[in-house]
Each structure stands twice: as structure tokens, then as C-alpha cells.
Amino acid sequence: MKHTKKMLYFVLASLILILGACASGGNSETQGDGEGSESTGEGDPINVVATIAQIGEPLSVIGGEYVEVETLMGPSIDPHLYNPTQSDISKIDGADVVFYSGLNLEANMIDAFESIGESKPVLALGETLAESDILEDEEEAGEPDPHIWFDLDLWQQALDAAVEELKDYAPDYADVFEENKQDYFTELAAVKEDAAKLADIPEEQRVLVTAHDAFGYFGQMHDIEVIGLQGLSTESEVSISDVNETIDIIKEHQVPAIFVESSINPDSIEAVIAGAKDEGVDIELGGELYSDAMGEAGTEEGTYIGMYRYNVDTIYEALNGGAE
Incomplete structure (x- = not known):
């Protein structure tokens, strides 16, 4: 009987030690002082x-x-x-x-x-x-x-x-x-x-035409007029009148290029290019911009800074005719 009690005490003491060690380790998993502590x-x-x-x-x-x-x-x-x-x-x-x-x-x-x-x-x-x-x-x-x-x-x-x-x-x-x-x-x-180089784009050509109205803050920051065929949300539909009004703006400002977006169907922008051509206006596709989504992970465009630089360079080259 005494032997049995001793064994029980030994098991209980061992369990207490194990539980105490687990609790101590658990408290240090996500916190640390950044100075080489155990938790870091x-x-x-x-x-x-x-x-x-x-x-x-x-x-x-x-x-x-x-x-x-x-x-x-x-x-x-x-x-x-x-x-x-x-x-x-x-x-x-x-x-x-x-x-x-x-x-x-x-x-x-x-x-x-x-x-x-x-x-x-x-x-x-x-x-x-x-x-x-x-x-x-x-x-x-x-x-x-x-x-x-x-x-x-x-x-x-x-x-x-x-x-x-x-x-x-x-x-x-x-x-x-x-x-x-x-x-x-x-x-x-x-x-x-x-990005300050965007100010070098001739004022009359400083018009950014994209698939949807995602570049309002960009335009405000860099003094560029922004035209989006769709509204702020891509849930809105693009109408024939939207396309025609955009073509009129392109003709008025002699905009040299317009842009598709990586996360938006390019059909509406292609419709503008085709419609402008029917009216004798030759408008180029300036390239693809990143708006609501960035590029692939592991690429420059997959970083916020790289994405922003890419957009600036693409817009600058297309609207400024490649001038340096």
C-alpha cells in the first residue's frame, strides 16, 4: 500500500512539472523583446x-x-x-x-x-x-x-x-x-x-483614361484628369453613351493613349479604341495598369512600391510620347 502511494505521488509530481513547463513555453510563443530572447x-x-x-x-x-x-x-x-x-x-x-x-x-x-x-x-x-x-x-x-x-x-x-x-x-x-x-x-x-516627372506631360494631354474610376486619388495627387468608363465599383455597367463620351474627351484633348487594368475585363477599353478609329481618331493602348490588384508575388509589380513605380512609368511614357 505504501509503495502504491509513493508511486501515485511520483506520477502526480511529474504531471505538475510537465504542465508547468508547457505553460511556461506557451506564454513565450508570440511575444518577445527582439533582443535575442527565447520567444524571439x-x-x-x-x-x-x-x-x-x-x-x-x-x-x-x-x-x-x-x-x-x-x-x-x-x-x-x-x-x-x-x-x-x-x-x-x-x-x-x-x-x-x-x-x-x-x-x-x-x-x-x-x-x-x-x-x-x-x-x-x-x-x-x-x-x-x-x-x-x-x-x-x-x-x-x-x-x-x-x-x-x-x-x-x-x-x-x-x-x-x-x-x-x-x-x-x-x-x-x-x-x-x-x-x-x-x-x-x-x-x-x-x-x-x-513621380513628380508626371508634371512634364503636356497639360492638354494630362488625361488618364482607364477601365474604371480607380485613379481619382492618383489624379488628385499628380494633377491629372481621370476618366473611368465604369464608376468607382466595377459592378456598374458600361453603356454606349459612356463609350461615346469618352471618345469625345479623347478627341477634345488629343489624348495619345488609354489604358486597361490588370483586374478588369479589357472589352470596354477596346470598344473605345475601335469607336475612336471609326471616327478617324487613332488612339493607342498605353499599356496595362495595376489598380485594384498588384502583380505576381516575387516580381517588382508584386510590391506596393514596385507597382506604383510601374504605373507612373507606364503613364508617363504613353502620355508624354516617351520623352525624357
């Missing part, structure tokens, strides 16, 4: 889910080794029309922090974000900006323009809000996030400086 070396990174690459890619750079970012919508995906899959919901549910653009860009996912936001940090970057900074649909009063990543200054503010959310979640990494953010913002300043 062995802990799992913060699991971040972002809807679009314009959010996910910069945060992966700023977060570095301390975050693991998964983007739901890849190249050529139109966020205006995107419906979340069960896999998407599972990824969001399993995330530590969730970021989305907001301002009705991901209109079909709002209910999911509101529900999951009750139990974890969920941030709409566009909705952290001042209301006075948000453009509105010219045809539908009160409808916000969600394409804020095309204003470098506004997007910097939005990313800053996202980084503050990461700092709140993992304060031990706050200094690292801040340093990486400042380095990234220095690169954004260089992009802005390079």
Missing part, C-alpha cells in the same frame, strides 16, 4: 491576414520576421466583386490581427469583419483617415472612393495606423516595427519624388 528565437510570428496585397506586402516588409502575412486576394482579383470562401473565413478566424481596406472596397465581406472584430483586432485602414481626405463618387453622393493607396501620403497615414495596431498587439516588438516603418516611409518619399 523560438516563438511563432504574429499571424496577420490582409485582404489586398497593397496592405499585406508593405506590412510584411515592416513586420519582418515577427509577422507572417497572408493576403486573401491575389493578382487579377477584383475586390469589388470578391466573395469570401469558407477557406477565407477560416483564415480570418485563425488570424491574430486582420486588416482590410474598407470604404466599401470589400463590400461582400463586411459582415464577416464585423462579426470577427468582436473577438480580435480588425482594422479598416481607409476608415482611419479623416473624412475630409476621402473622395466621393461624382455620380453618387456619399459613396466613398476606396482606392486610397494611389495617394502616397494618405496610404502612408493608413499604413501608420496599421503599424500602431501591430504595436498594440505585440508591444515588445514596437521599436522594431517603428524602425522598419521609418525605413519604408523613406522609400515611399523616393517614389513620390520620382
Whole structure:
């Protein structure tokens, strides 16, 4: 009997030691001071889910080794029309922090974000900006323009809000996030400086015609008139009158080129080119721009900075006739 009791005490003591060790290890998985602590070396990174690459890619750079970012919508995906899959919901549910653009860009996912936001940090970057900074649909009063990543200054503010959310979640990494953010913002300043060359495009030709009205912030920042065949959302239909009105603008301004978008069906732009030709106006296809989606991962256009530079260069070359 005594032998049995001794064995029971030994087993119980062993279990207590094992449980204590597990609890100690579990507390250090996602937090650390970034100075070579056990949690920094062995802990799992913060699991971040972002809807679009314009959010996910910069945060992966700023977060570095301390975050693991998964983007739901890849190249050529139109966020205006995107419906979340069960896999998407599972990824969001399993995330530590969730970021989305907001301002009705991901209109079909709002209910999911509101529900999951009750139990974890969920941030709409566009909705952290001042209301006075948000453009509105010219045809539908009160409808916000969600394409804020095309204003470098506004997007910097939005990313800053996202980084503050990461700092709140993992304060031990706050200094690292801040340093990486400042380095990234220095690169954004260089992009802005390079984009100043758009001012060299002759004023009468400084008209950007695209498939849908995604470049309003870009036009405002770089003093370019923007014409989109569709409205802010790609759910709207392109009518014959839209095509004819666009052709009239092209003729009036002698616009040398118009553009398709990587995530939008090119049919409407091709209809404009064909219609202009029927009226004796030779209009070129200036190239493909990235609007609601970025390029393939692993390419320059698959980064926010690379995508922005690509768009600037493509627009400059097409509307400025290749002048340097």
C-alpha cells in the first residue's frame, strides 16, 4: 500500500512539472523583446491576414520576421466583386490581427469583419483617415472612393495606423516595427519624388483614361484628369453613351493613349479604341495598369512600391510620347 502511494505521488509530481513547463513555453510563443530572447528565437510570428496585397506586402516588409502575412486576394482579383470562401473565413478566424481596406472596397465581406472584430483586432485602414481626405463618387453622393493607396501620403497615414495596431498587439516588438516603418516611409518619399516627372506631360494631354474610376486619388495627387468608363465599383455597367463620351474627351484633348487594368475585363477599353478609329481618331493602348490588384508575388509589380513605380512609368511614357 505504501509503495502504491509513493508511486501515485511520483506520477502526480511529474504531471505538475510537465504542465508547468508547457505553460511556461506557451506564454513565450508570440511575444518577445527582439533582443535575442527565447520567444524571439523560438516563438511563432504574429499571424496577420490582409485582404489586398497593397496592405499585406508593405506590412510584411515592416513586420519582418515577427509577422507572417497572408493576403486573401491575389493578382487579377477584383475586390469589388470578391466573395469570401469558407477557406477565407477560416483564415480570418485563425488570424491574430486582420486588416482590410474598407470604404466599401470589400463590400461582400463586411459582415464577416464585423462579426470577427468582436473577438480580435480588425482594422479598416481607409476608415482611419479623416473624412475630409476621402473622395466621393461624382455620380453618387456619399459613396466613398476606396482606392486610397494611389495617394502616397494618405496610404502612408493608413499604413501608420496599421503599424500602431501591430504595436498594440505585440508591444515588445514596437521599436522594431517603428524602425522598419521609418525605413519604408523613406522609400515611399523616393517614389513620390520620382513621380513628380508626371508634371512634364503636356497639360492638354494630362488625361488618364482607364477601365474604371480607380485613379481619382492618383489624379488628385499628380494633377491629372481621370476618366473611368465604369464608376468607382466595377459592378456598374458600361453603356454606349459612356463609350461615346469618352471618345469625345479623347478627341477634345488629343489624348495619345488609354489604358486597361490588370483586374478588369479589357472589352470596354477596346470598344473605345475601335469607336475612336471609326471616327478617324487613332488612339493607342498605353499599356496595362495595376489598380485594384498588384502583380505576381516575387516580381517588382508584386510590391506596393514596385507597382506604383510601374504605373507612373507606364503613364508617363504613353502620355508624354516617351520623352525624357
